[in-house]
Amino acid sequence: VLVECRDAVRRRQHRSASARGGGTFTGFFxxxxxxxxxxxxxxxxAGSTVQGxxxxxxxxxxxxxxxxxxxxxxxxxxxFSIGGPALSGGEVAFPGFxxxxxxxxxxxWQSGSIGVVADHTTPIPGGTGLFNNFGETDIxxxxxxxxxxxxxxxxxxxxxxxxxxxxxxxxTSTPEPGGSVFTLxxxxxxxxxxxxxxxxxxxxxxxxxxxxxxLELLAQTGMPEPGVPGELFSVATGAGLDDGYxxxxxxxxxxxxxxxxxRDGPVSKIIASGDALDGRxxxxxxxxxxxxxxxxxxxxxFTDG
Numbered sequence: 001v002l003v004e005c006r007d008a009v010r011r012r013q014h015r016s017a018s019a020r021g022g023g024t025f026t027g028f029f030x031x032x033x034x035x036x037x038x039x040x041x042x043x044x045x046a047g048s049t050v051q052g053x054x055x056x057x058x059x060x061x062x063x064x065x066x067x068x069x070x071x072x073x074x075x076x077x078x079x080f081s082i083g084g085p086a087l088s089g090g091e092v093a094f095p096g097f098x099x100x101x102x103x104x105x106x107x108x109w110q111s112g113s114i115g116v117v118a119d120h121t122t123p124i125p126g127g128t129g130l131f132n133n134f135g136e137t138d139i140x141x142x143x144x145x146x147x148x149x150x151x152x153x154x155x156x157x158x159x160x161x162x163x164x165x166x167x168x169x170x171x172t173s174t175p176e177p178g179g180s181v182f183t184l185x186x187x188x189x190x191x192x193x194x195x196x197x198x199x200x201x202x203x204x205x206x207x208x209x210x211x212x213x214x215l216e217l218l219a220q221t222g223m224p225e226p227g228v229p230g231e232l233f234s235v236a237t238g239a240g241l242d243d244g245y246x247x248x249x250x251x252x253x254x255x256x257x258x259x260x261x262x263r264d265g266p267v268s269k270i271i272a273s274g275d276a277l278d279g280r281x282x283x284x285x286x287x288x289x290x291x292x293x294x295x296x297x298x299x300x301x302f303t304d305g
Contacts, residue, residue: 036092040059043055044057051064066079073107077103078098081096095107105117126171156168181202186199189246196241209246225252230254248287249298277300
């Protein structure tokens with residue numbers, strides 16, 4: 001899912017002004033793509049009266065990172081659809097595409113300059129041909145985690161290093177810990193070269209991590225929910241990887257949702273639908289990468305509305 005910044009697309013006559021900024025914000029895309037904070041800085045998706053895309057708020061103010069007023073590196077086209085940003089060390093990583101989705105890729109921004117991590121001209125490491133699509137991304141210490149796809153059902157996770165090297169981490173030739181095979185990779189989170197990600201297999205959708213040094217399954221469709229008797233996982237949603245352990249959101253086959261972690265070894269529940277919080281009962285929970293050290297941030301809708 002990518003955000004199409006239609007307000008700015010309809011106002012392409014303002015493109016030259018947009019590149020310099022100006023206008024007023026008209027909306028912030030915070031549901032599927034939450035803001036990415038680091039210290040006093042935050043990267044976020046927004047639309048405005050003159051452009052839409054990724055912006056960075058820092059001590060020097062707000063500046064555009066990648067917007068519909070800018071040209072995609074290596075192409076004659078402007079950005080049209082832009083995915084959620086990730087922020088680390090002052091660098092912003094994000095996926096972006098032209099109106100023709102055959103032109104786009106994953107990019108890194110720093111100090112006003114956009115560079116290509118991988119795009120439609122990049123050969124697939126360990127695969128065949130070129131990438132033709134990209135999903136979510138993350139960045140940590142200069143390394144960008146890329147969820148990329150190619151022709152013939154190719155899909156994998158790749159690490160983009162400074163200097164332009166792209167390394168295959170896992171792909172559809174990687175055995176899944178349960179003995180099945182991966183068919184799709186998505187939503188990576190990275191810390192010091194270790195990752196957590198959502199993987200699709202013939203057995204369902206699962207959340208995996210290699211924080212222990214080997215690939216392990218944390219949650220998968222149909223697995224029992226720890227700490228929630230009688231409930232089964234439906235799908236694991238956004239994962240946050242920090243301090244060597246994972247916090248992730250999940251929905252239940254029977255309805256509801258929760259947040260879980262592998263901090264103490266086996267996956268355990270932090271909070272879920274039906275639990276008491278602040279004197280009320282949790283109805284549903286939204287979580288996406290809101291994990292920093294011993295703290296997490298999440299949104300709740302209570303049963304009383």
